[in-house]
Amino acid sequence: MQKLDSSILKTVITPRPQESFKGTFGKILLVGGNHQFGGAIIMASTASVYSGTGLVTVATDPINSSAIHSQLPEAMVIDFNDTKAVAQLTEKVDTIVIGPGLGEEVESKAILENVFQHTNEHQVVVIDGSAITLMARDHIAQPKGHIIYTPHQMEWQRLSGIKIADQTETVNRKVRDELNATVILKKHHTEIYTDTKVYQLPIGSAAQAVGGMGDTLAGMVGGFTAQFRKNITNAALAATYAHSAIADEIAEQQYVVLPHQISHALPGFMKKISLMGQNHTIGFHN
Numbered sequence: 434m435q436k437l438d439s440s441i442l443k444t445v446i447t448p449r450p451q452e453s454f455k456g457t458f459g460k461i462l463l464v465g466g467n468h469q470f471g472g473a474i475i476m477a478s479t480a481s482v483y484s485g486t487g488l489v490t491v492a493t494d495p496i497n498s499s500a501i502h503s504q505l506p507e508a509m510v511i512d513f514n515d516t517k518a519v520a521q522l523t524e525k526v527d528t529i530v531i532g533p534g535l536g537e538e539v540e541s542k543a544i545l546e547n548v549f550q551h552t553n554e555h556q557v558v559v560i561d562g563s564a565i566t567l568m569a570r571d572h573i574a575q576p577k578g579h580i581i582y583t584p585h586q587m588e589w590q591r592l593s594g595i596k597i598a599d600q601t602e603t604v605n606r607k608v609r610d611e612l613n614a615t616v617i618l619k620k621h622h623t624e625i626y627t628d629t630k631v632y633q634l635p636i637g638s639a640a641q642a643v644g645g646m647g648d649t650l651a652g653m654v655g656g657f658t659a660q661f662r663k664n665i666t667n668a669a670l671a672a673t674y675a676h677s678a679i680a681d682e683i684a685e686q687q688y689v690v691l692p693h694q695i696s697h698a699l700p701g702f703m704k705k706i707s708l709m710g711q712n713h714t715i716g717f718h719n
């Protein structure tokens with residue numbers, strides 16, 4: 434297992450081309466947020482908008498619409514039960530993030546199946562939270578696309594069948610190979626299983642043990658893969674590194690880090706990194 438280091442950031446986060454418009458920076462659809470877990474999809478969408486995704490749409494329970502509009506006017510909103518609208522949009526975007534706060538109800542499963550039926554091999558599909566649990570529980574087949582799973586250890590146990598105590602590099606890798614997907618196995622010192630390598634995240638802390646922290650990571654992985662499409666694996670690695678690097682900076686002054694604070698710090702952090710790649714002298718540790 435290789436340690437992931439900060440050099441991944443400047444490999445991925447480079448200055449934006451001036452000859453560009455919002456379409457240059459990707460389109461994303463985030464699916465989740467039932468009547469109970471609206472906060473999860475708000476946190477994921479916030480991470481995606483603040484990552485710099487060109488166009489962000491949220492498919493969610495309509496009960497969350499006004500909260501999303503008031504918190505995040507940059508995002509568009511559709512009803513996740515509108516099968517046709519969700520199917521049409523799924524086909525059009527670069528990246529789909531599904532699962533934060535989706536829930537495990539009958540309607541959650543129908544929404545998941547509708548989305549999975551309409552993805553294609555050119556898209557990135559980030560599968561998180563309830564979507565992983567539903568796939569495992571109901572034996573739902575993996576959709577088409579470049580698949581990135583973002584399970585915590587219990588979600589990985591459900592999906593892979595490997596008990597948490599037995600989740601070693603060798604067995605995790607074997608299941609990753611069967612899935613042919615990227616797996617971001619979240620824990621203290623998260624592990625990332627790609628098609629060729631296994632990385633360990635050497636940063637991050639218990640200040641991040643707060644509900645919504647993973648929803649935020651899913652939104653960032655979505656935002657980075659929609660925007661930095663040259664190398665999808667590197668984009669996912671950079672998102673994972675940036676998530677904890679920002680958290681570590683905040684944790685120097687705070688006992689706990691709130692997930693939305695990571696999102697709000699993202700534009701400033703990304704600016705700093707993009708200047709670094711141009712040999713400017715700035716202070717950044719790690």
Ligand SMILES: NC(=O)C1=CN([C@@H]2O[C@H](COP(=O)(O)OP(=O)(O)OC[C@H]3O[C@@H](n4cnc5c(N)ncnc54)[C@H](O)[C@@H]3O)[C@@H](O)[C@H]2O)[C@@H](O)CC1
Pocket residue numbers: 469470471472473474532533534535536562563564566585586587588597619620644645646647648
């Ligand atoms: N504000 C919100 O709306 C929030 C919504 N959430 C959503 O709630 C749904 C359920 O997700 P949960 O993860 O809460 O529940 P889960 O039931 O999927 O997982 C929690 C269980 O896993 C166990 N576990 C073992 N190792 C773990 C690890 N390393 N990290 C986390 N749990 C571990 C816990 O002890 C617990 O029994 C998801 O859709 C999620 O996105 C959560 O993100 C919390 C915040």
Ligand SMILES: Nc1ncnc2c1ncn2[C@@H]1O[C@H](COP(=O)(O)OP(=O)(O)O)[C@@H](O)[C@H]1O
Pocket residue numbers: 562584585619620621622623636637638639640641642643644645646647648649650
């Ligand atoms: N003790 C810890 N040290 C480092 N990172 C942690 C710690 N606890 C949680 N995290 C990080 O917080 C996130 C938690 O994800 P998840 O359990 O899916 O949260 P949620 O579903 O509530 O959003 C992961 O990125 C995980 O690595």
Ligand SMILES: [Mg+2]
Pocket residue numbers: 561562585647648
């Ligand atoms: Mg989660």
